[in-house]
Amino acid sequence: MKYYSLNNKNLKVSFQEAVIQGLAPDKGLYFPEHITPIESDFYNKIESLSNEAIAFEVIKQFVGDEIPETTLKQIISETLCFDFPLVEVEKDVYSLELFHGPTMAFKDVGARFMARCLAYFNKDKSDSKNTVLVATSGDTGGAVASGFLGVEGVEVVILYPSGKVSDIQEKQLTTLGQNITALEVDGVFDDCQDMVKQAFLDESLHHKNLTSANSINIARWLPQMFYFFFAYKQLKQSGKSLVVSCPSGNFGNICAGILAKKLGLPIEHFVASTNVNDTVPRFLKNGTYEPKPSKATISNAMDVGNPSNFVRIQEMYNNDLKAFEKDFSSFSFSDEETTEALKHIYKISGYVAEPHGAVGYLGLKRQLEKNSGSIGVFLETAHPVKFLEIVEETLNVKLPIPSQIESVMGKEKKSNKIKSYEDLKAFLK
Numbered sequence: 001m002k003y004y005s006l007n008n009k010n011l012k013v014s015f016q017e018a019v020i021q022g023l024a025p026d027k028g029l030y031f032p033e034h035i036t037p038i039e040s041d042f043y044n045k046i047e048s049l050s051n052e053a054i055a056f057e058v059i060k061q062f063v064g065d066e067i068p069e070t071t072l073k074q075i076i077s078e079t080l081c082f083d084f085p086l087v088e089v090e091k092d093v094y095s096l097e098l099f100h101g102p103t104m105a106f107k108d109v110g111a112r113f114m115a116r117c118l119a120y121f122n123k124d125k126s127d128s129k130n131t132v133l134v135a136t137s138g139d140t141g142g143a144v145a146s147g148f149l150g151v152e153g154v155e156v157v158i159l160y161p162s163g164k165v166s167d168i169q170e171k172q173l174t175t176l177g178q179n180i181t182a183l184e185v186d187g188v189f190d191d192c193q194d195m196v197k198q199a200f201l202d203e204s205l206h207h208k209n210l211t212s213a214n215s216i217n218i219a220r221w222l223p224q225m226f227y228f229f230f231a232y233k234q235l236k237q238s239g240k241s242l243v244v245s246c247p248s249g250n251f252g253n254i255c256a257g258i259l260a261k262k263l264g265l266p267i268e269h270f271v272a273s274t275n276v277n278d279t280v281p282r283f284l285k286n287g288t289y290e291p292k293p294s295k296a297t298i299s300n301a302m303d304v305g306n307p308s309n310f311v312r313i314q315e316m317y318n319n320d321l322k323a324f325e326k327d328f329s330s331f332s333f334s335d336e337e338t339t340e341a342l343k344h345i346y347k348i349s350g351y352v353a354e355p356h357g358a359v360g361y362l363g364l365k366r367q368l369e370k371n372s373g374s375i376g377v378f379l380e381t382a383h384p385v386k387f388l389e390i391v392e393e394t395l396n397v398k399l400p401i402p403s404q405i406e407s408v409m410g411k412e413k414k415s416n417k418i419k420s421y422e423d424l425k426a427f428l429k
């Protein structure tokens with residue numbers, strides 16, 4: 001499979017090159033040259049397939065012959081080392097829990113898959129190292145740190161906005177050591193992301209073989225399709241159409257869901273639910289794409305002013321807004337609405353959500369007003385304990401701390417403070 005740059009269709013690379021580069025040299029995001037729907041036989045028998053078998057069918061066309069089948073199956077099996085349960089919170093409204101992995105965030109899936117692909121591509125290159133450079137608004141850092149910990153030939157450098165991630169998130173990305181380094185940036189997430197983008201374009205850092213582990217990297221993004229199929233597998237027998245709401249920041253998750261639909265997965269409608277960082281909902285309202293600096297919210301992993309993956313979604317619809325709006329809606333919600341939703345969900349079902357999932361729930365409910373008779377699924381993208389204070393305060397509950405989290409809480413934070421791109425560059429050199 002070849003991937004082209006969204007800035008230049010003639011610039012094509014292999015899967016391996018796209019994974020190793022992250023972003024194309026012309027700053028474009030890579031996009032698969034072909035998207036071939038999976039044959040109907042697969043959908044007819046999906047409920048009889050294991051998650052691993054489904055994932056293999058879904059990803060194989062995107063990897064091609066660049067990773068041997070047995071290795072790819074091994075990578076998938078190590079990636080999917082946890083469950084993806086659906087929990088009904090009210091009639092025909094389900095939470096798809098993506099947080100049962102090692103760092104309790106959905107990003108474990110993409111990070112684990114990408115780390116193992118990179119390790120495979122590096123296996124014969126004892127002389128050259130890759131540096132994974134990643135900006136995080138919260139959960140990416142922890143998932144990437146955990147996914148890449150101890151991977152030979154890969155150094156990981158994580159940039160996060162000082163004071164803007166939760167205590168648990170900070171511990172997850174600053175306490176592992178080994179090949180993982182955390183840089184604490186005096187700024188907001190967009191500053192971190194801008195520095196990372198600048199570093200990729202900096203000729204003088206070329207020898208560091210920089211790559212990204214944000215959802216701009218295809219090996220992070222593509223495996224995020226898997227759990228949309230797992231949800232369908234569990235709900236297929238209902239015979240009802242599906243509406244899926246993704247709490248969205250950089251729009252990687254929802255972009256993977258839409259790609260799954262292009263592979264034939266019967267999802268009727270997608271909702272991108274955002275917090276007050278509402279660049280996409282505004283775009284759908286008035287037709288102009290006008291990014292703004294990000295604002296801090298209680299769903300901080302979605303505090304993104306200029307969502308990277310939106311261009312990929314536009315590519316899938318050939319920039320045809322009419323066709324796009326048929327499949328896709330986007331709504332924005334305030335922090336007040338989010339805490340009200342947390343309380344509401346808890347009251348009607350006893351279910352403890354966290355702020356990102358609650359935003360997803362709100363968007364889903366709004367769309368279900370139009371798609372009555374459908375089954376709705378919202379992604380619960382992180383475990384509530386990762387947003388401990390806000391959840392405990394809002395719901396007046398005490399959450400037990402899962403073992404994955406407890407093990408990092410006692411460890412000592414190690415980070416280097418930086419202020420500017422020059423600091424980052426000096427560090428990398």
Ligand SMILES: *Cc1c(COP(=O)(O)O)cnc(C)c1O
Pocket residue numbers: 105106107138139140215247248249250251252253254301302356381382
């Ligand atoms: C990253 C993240 C999101 C946003 O996902 P995107 O793919 O960037 O849209 C939502 N919720 C949580 C908890 C996250 O960590």
